[in-house]
Amino acid sequence: MAHIDNLVASIADPALREALQAEIRKLAGNRQLGLVFNEHKPESVLLYGQTRVRKGDKVQVMADGSRDRTRVDDTGIWRVAAISGDTATLVHKADPAQLRQVPRERCVVTREFGDPVFPGLRSTGKVERGGDKTYHTVINGENFHVLQALQYPYAGKVDAIYIDPPYNTGARDWKYNNDYVDDMDPYRHSKWLSFMQKRLELAKELLNPESSVLIVTIDEKEVNRLGMLLDQVFPRVTKQLITIVINPNGSARRNELARVEEYAYFLSIGNVAPSSIGVDTLADAPANSSNNEPVRWERLLRGGDTARRADRPNLFYPVFVDVQARKIVEVGDPLAATTPRASVESRPGCVAVWPLRTNGDEGRWRVSASTLRSLLEQGHARLGAYDARADRWSVLYLGRAQIRRIQEGELLVVGRDDQGAVVVERGDQQQVRPSPKTVWNLNRHRAGEFGSSLLRRLLPDRSFPFPKSLYAVEDCLRMAVAEKPEALVVDFFAGSGTTTHALMRLNKQDGGKRRSISVTNNEVSPEEATSLRAAGHFPGDPEWEALGICEYITVPRITAAVTGMTSAGEAVKGEYKFVDEFPMAEGLAENVEFFELTYEDPNLVSLGRKFQAVAPLLWLMACAQGERIDSVADAGWAVPDDAVYGVLFAPEVWSDFVEAVNARAGTSNPLTHAFVVTDSETEYRQIIAKLPSGIVSQQLYRDYLRNFEINAGR
Template sequence: MAKKYDYSDWSKEDLIKHIYELEKRKKYGLVWDEEREPEQVVLQCKKELPVLKEVKEKEIKNDPDKPTHILIEGDNYHALSVLNYTHEKSIDVIYIDPPYNTGNKDFKYNDRWVESEDSYKHSKWLSFMDNRLKLAKRLLKDTGCIFISIDDHEQPHLKMLCEEIFGEKNVETYVWNVKDETEGAMPKTAKYTVRKEHEYLITCFINKTNIKFNKYEEYTYLEKEDWKNPDNDSRGNWMSGNISRGLSGKPGSNYYTIISPTGNEYTRNWSISEEEYNVLFNDNRIYFSKKGAGVPRIKIFQNESQQVIQSSIFSNVKSSITGKNLIIDILGKCDFNHPKPIELIIRIIDISSPPNAIILDYFAGTGTTGHSVLYNNKYGNGNRRFILCTNEEENICTDICYPRINNVIQGYINKNGENIDGLGENLKYFRTDFVPAESTDENKEKLTKQSVEMLCLRENIFDFVLEDGPIKIFRNKEKYMAVLFDQSEIPKLKTIISDYDKHIHIYIFSLGDDNFSDEFLDMSNKITVKSIPAAILRVYKRIFK
């Protein structure tokens, strides 16, 4: 348990300074003790700067015309720091499912589990989230947004933190109805108080006035087996929906009795009027289960789904039961509790992003967001790219996240022995690495040499063309990228690229921040030239100041 401050030996000047610092931090009533135990991964960056190192053997390469996705293994604070250079104002949507801080071994701070009796558990969690949300905000486009899954343990604190970072007018709260009627009864988790059947999605915008969410097709996310036609209705497959508001509550305007075909009487409040019920009944849109003896339900036909705006409640998007069963089907096991269902993430992607969006999840965990993007691209005609960041706690990246994405892309045999076709597309796998932060010529050279993967990620260019001494060249369908480690070889580089028919982005090593434009005046119409590592160091100086 964290110790409390002992103010008895503080001087008057120190007390005044401490109070001033606390007052300076007060916004929206949210104050936490972030200096008591600073996060070690943040302090590490005072001595070491993060870079990326590709794990070549885990690359998945299929169709060059399909998107190339990114998986980064490492602490997400370090990954987000790298992305602040490679993807500033480039991300359309971020979805994260952070630890809920329940005190039940779900949140580690400085490599130690935060227990429920820790009197500073909220401060540690808020510091942890604050460090990452501020980095994430700089990645979003002006039309971008972030969705954060959370439950009651930290929802009020997280909402206030988000209002402080994004502004009160740019924060909304959705409710996710985690009970899915198609999956059967939810476990009764409360004996005497409240049975929890909801979680939250706190949504933050860079500028809410820039946002116009897409409509989505209602019922798209239901599985094929949810649609049936047991009575051979000529209108095709249907599923049944609830029209009962339950037996409890005072009788209202829609309180009446319905008699089933077998004679059972059901008297209660209904979601439709008696007149509406009669119209639906006469149109064969009312269904009685249990061979005509059950509570009446409405028939919803598959071919009558419609485009609707997302309400404040996410429903009909399955639950963590489905999420876990899907992982078991793909990998044969799942030792992680409460993975989100892809139906929820697909809904979020559909309503909030354009077809060519970049989707980031920096608490990627079991890889649900990546799976959802792949599924959406395949069946929703999208061309989205994902960036997943996850640590290696309990081998979750190498044993769960990567194998899941690999199987979904390449295809797999499910638990029933059936061959499931892969969704295709490509993946690059990186690990975070470090170079010394001390500002020396040697360290600048080290940073430049180890920044090639970062430059490829920044330009979305991964196909290797050639390496000739201090020159490395890559390409994609639209452009080339050249990295030059020795300024004296500029004439040689110009000779190599003279016949290239696409635009060329050139990065040249410089101990200063030299402008090399004059060296390329004769081909200025097809090149963009920048010096490194100065641009990278500027970003890191802002973050790690």
């Protein structure tokens, strides 16, 4: 630059010299440092379900002879100039001199990223087992536009974002502008970076700038580019890269080392520090903690594919239980391999507990009959809980590691319970819980066993490629929001719904009321798309939509986790492991509602004719809790007893609304939000001035419309 400055200074013509200096300053100011990539043609989304085409809409035209509304010709984007009957007159976006007339039904409404969108939400169902808890939310829609929609209720309010974006492997794992990006695309990495940058910039606006965490998982193909992109979008933010072993056996690669790991970037924003996840992340050993932490009792029933009776017949024997006294009274002898268990006589007043697997097959215990008798005598074994749904009891015992800790004085026996089992507490020496390390090598993070296999338990009749280990996501979220029992967590690459599932488990473990917003689309796999098209089904058809990821995987998986019933209508088999062990069939005490993103006409919104579409966004702003106001009230205002917000639809009845809101201020359930429908800024200010202090207020529909007009072009 110094040499250029000297050359410019030597120019005699002052006008030319000044002009060149001005242009050089522009170039220097625009120079990109760090990661440089192309801004590709704007991403767009085809609203193939929006069949009503209006004047002014951007559209593309369906390919000749096709009935598939996602197959458009190569003429680009047009704008609807006029509509006469069933014919639309189109003007080309790039060349206004081009005119075209096509049947209105052949036009497919298109939204380019950068166009203002006015989103709504349409409820498609819910599952409720959490009483008055807040609701988790699952949204089916283009995640860029959903992120725009979430700016309205949640800008700067999100505590954590966890995403597992497409890894850009070249194996048709993601699309750019409706086309799969494969490994032959010379702009594959650049398209991926452009795709990610747009979404990360919106995510940044959602995160609480004072205290929040962003977690992004990735593999080796884009880990370095992603790191540089995160530096550009989140400058001056603490960023660490975590290596997570997900497959100790390794995934074979031709002429390469077998891959055992993937990565997770943790960005700590503001005043936030990682919480302990309870184990040494390298040693897979329990972390030391406070004296009142419960001591782990193991289940006597052995799990795994080789835990059959035929594998070890000497470990198949009855345990006789006095149901009234709720204790083990006798340990029977092992049966010969060919002896049916029905031949064993029960004991008076007792039931025989056998090592039966969750599918009813005969399994085996972990220890021999003689060892179990010895454990009972020492108080190191006891009867566990009764599973009413499976009609069986569990048997628990202290493993060798726990017994050794008793012998070494780390654990203290302070008494015995009603069964004669020892009551154990930790010793007086209190140690600090270790901070998580940057390498995680834990058995519970194996993607095969605790991702794919666990998902098959919930959805035995369906498949999904490469789901994350439930416990790996749980540990990531624990590190981010363990100290925030009412945290709001967003995942806009939700996939099978592991983030919501993991957050619900965290809530069960500590009584938290955290809630999630998970976003996914409803795309089908390439193979399914081919077979559906061959059968004459296209996007928008019920047969197609039923197999989309949201409807076929995400919603059923989360429903199964809450209800304890599989997608096939049976009790979920197996048990959760590690931090909180209990039968998966018990389900989780949570509430979840499912939505679809809609695109609304701003003119109809401003006229109050689209309140039903906007209503869920108001409910989300009021923390997705209590009753939702879904329609315009005849009285002109609504303050339901079970809601935490109110809406004034008709300003002329403002006094009744204000009286109802103020009446709730002194109760145990005061309102947190108030929405006032009026075009007058003065009238709005006068009304909210009479509301209790602390209530968050919004002017409808001005604030809604202004939000999305301002956020256009991000």
